[in-house]
Amino acid sequence: MKILGLIPARYASTRFPAKALADIEGKSMIRRVYEQAKKSSALDTVYVATDHEAIAKEVETFGGRYVMTRADHQSGTDRCSEALEKIGGEYDYVVNIQGDEPFIHPEQIDECAGLLDGKVELATLIAKVHDADELYKDGEVMVVFDKNHNALYFSRHTIPFVQSVQKKDWMKHQSFYKHVAVYAYRTDVLASITKLPVSSLEKSEKLEQLRWLENGYSIKLSETKYDNICIDTPEDLKWAIKKIFKA
Secondary structure (H helix, E strand, O other): OOEEEEEEEOOOOOOOOOHHHOEEOOEEHHHHHHHHHHOOOOOOEEEEEEOOHHHHHHHHHOOOOEEEOOOOOOOHHHHHHHHHHHHOOOOOEEEEOOOOOOOOOHHHHHHHHOOOOOOOOEEEEEEEOOOHHHHOOOOOOEEEEOOOOEEEEEEOOOOOOOOOOOHHHHHHHOOOEEEEEEEEEEHHHHHHHOOOOOOHHHHHHOOOHHHHHHOOOOEEEEEOOOOOOOOOOHHHHHHHHHHHHOO
16 A cells, blocks of 8 residues: 655745744754654655745755645645645555644654555544643634544534533543544545535535535544644744743
């Protein structure tokens, strides 16, 4: 089985323009993501999929591989689909590694890839929520799943709702899980889901994986024990550098 690792990296970002090129203790963000992805034992090849020459040149400087994609993609999944078409090759799966997670654990990529058996259509990671602040964090994507670890629903709201129990006591009665955005797609499924129209649930939650569920695709989940640091703003980056390098 051949697995392609793709790191979507767009240049424009409302909250943090050119963040892929941001310096993190002497290395660019995109370089750190790439180097972490290369440590995964599951990936046969790793490419950065970008829409800007500046990012492409940066990847060249550290000897990485890249592929140029359009600038008008609405999601990393769409960018991965175009990148796969351009790269070619007989890949069975694509793993989408977020371009703004410079400290991603290679083990997380391996965990997601470990679900892939040829039958699995889509896969991603989840992590158990351990404290109330995390449970009610604004924008945290939560997930519920069946007994076989197939996703039932993703939401930006805390799910499931615990009836007749005060919110402060919910975690005493129910386990909660958040989404960790490492995605794997079977290559034929990737080509199909990127052609689907935006769904009603996707419009409401602004979560593309709901489009896949609404159209009958199955998303297999694996629980990870590793925590992720996602860089959305310059403030996030300052906090991350302090946490990782200055502690």
